[in-house]
Amino acid sequence: MVNSQELIQILTKINEKIAENKDYLTQLDSAIGDADHGINMSKGFKAVVDRISQMKDKDCGSILKTAGMTLVSTVGGASGPLYGTAFMRAGQVVGSKTELNFDDFISLLEAALEGIKLRGKAQRGEKTIIDSLEPAIEAIKKHKEEGEAAALKRVVEAAKEGVEYTKKIVARKGRASYLGERSLGHQDPGATSCYLMLKTVVDWITENKGL
Amino acid sequence: MVGILLVSHSLKIAQGTLELIGQMTKGKVRIDIAAGTADNRLGTDAQMIKQKIEKTHSGDGVLVLVDLGSAVISTELAIENLDEPLKSTTLIADAPFVEGAVVAALEASFGKNLEEVKKLTEDVKKYSKLG
Incomplete structure (x- = not known):
């Protein structure tokens, strides 16, 4: 489904998507957090693309692990170690593969989710990345039998x-948790950046793999 | 001597705390800071924290003081990525940043071991500022 070179293309698209939404993510974060999510994420993904652009001859695991390591040291906010751990775990799961199939995609998402949960000591319903990622993974597994195109469409919808x-729940983790009830009504920036990433991946696969 | 590392989102908070501590310990303690990002934004950097732990560790362990959220997450990741014996002899103090840092630095300078310094630093939570 996706080889190393294509994985680099997808990560490049994610960087573009995050850059386009930099102000939007920062604006969401300024309502309930420290107003830096867009800036931090765009710094991080720009560094990721710089670092992996020459890795097309490497395996998918190395590319994802490099992306994770880069996020850890360049993002600055909690999303650095959280997304960094997610990408490193995803890289561990796919290992030395140079081409990823649909089941690999599910496995790497599950590993990423597990990494974020452990690193952040968080679970669903606390107004975090997990609130868009976990339902997306449940959707892809549930609708897998309906075919790849249908399942991928469900990923974006669920995310x-x-x-x-996240607008209906109170923040229990991160800077927004200091606001307590006042975080109600606001959309979580982390859940939003995760949705943007998933949508970018699905859009790329749909467009380029004729789904 | 137990090393102390101050992890803050803000370089100024870390430097200011270090200055406060310096008044009392007069250079007789192994202490360093890992604060802000490499490009001078507010934030924490797990890679920077890991390197500072390695630098501060003299064999007797390192106690890390952290400020908000991502300081904790980045430090936990940094510790996981350390090699032994550093990994099992680097601990995070569950304590207020400034008061904890002062107590940690003083106790370390008195030659207490890692567990003792951690315990005494965390006891800071019981202090009442208003008596």
Whole structure:
């Protein structure tokens, strides 16, 4: 489905998407956090692209692990070690493969989620990245039998619903947790950046793999 | 001597705390800071924290003081990425940043071991500022 060179293309697209949404993510973060999510994420992903652009001859695991290590040392906010851990775990799961299939995609998402949960000591319903990522993974598994195109479409829908859900819950983790009830009504920036990444991956696969 | 590392989002908070401590310990303690990002934004950097732990560790362990959220997450990641014996002899203090840092530095300078310094630093939570 996706080889090393294509994985680099997808990560490059994620960088573009985050850069386009830099002000939007920062604006969401200024309502309930420290107003730096867009800036931090765009710094991080720009560094990722600089670091992996010459890695097309490497395996997918090395590319994902390099992306994770780069995020850890360049993002600055909590999303650095959280997304960094997610990409490093994803890299461990796919290992030395130079081509990823649909099941690999599910496995790497599951590993990423597990990494974020452990690193952040967080679970669903606390207004974090997990609120869009976990429902997306449940959706892809649930609709897998309907075919790849249908399942991928569900990923984006579920992640989007997860983002909407964060408006209805109180933040229990991160800077927003200091606001308590006052975080209600606001959309979580981390859940949003995760949705944007998932949508970018799905859009790329749909467009380039004729789904 | 136990080393102390101050991990803050803000370089100024870390430098200011270091200055406060310096008044009392007069250079007789192994202490360093890992604060802000490499490009001078507010934030924490797990890679920077890891390197500072390695530098501060003299064999007797390092106690890390952290400020908010990502300081904790980045430090936990940094510790996980350390090699032994540093990994098992680097601990995070569950304590207020400034008061904890002062107590940690003083106790370390008195030659207490890592567990003792950690315990005494965390006891800071019981202090009442208003008596």
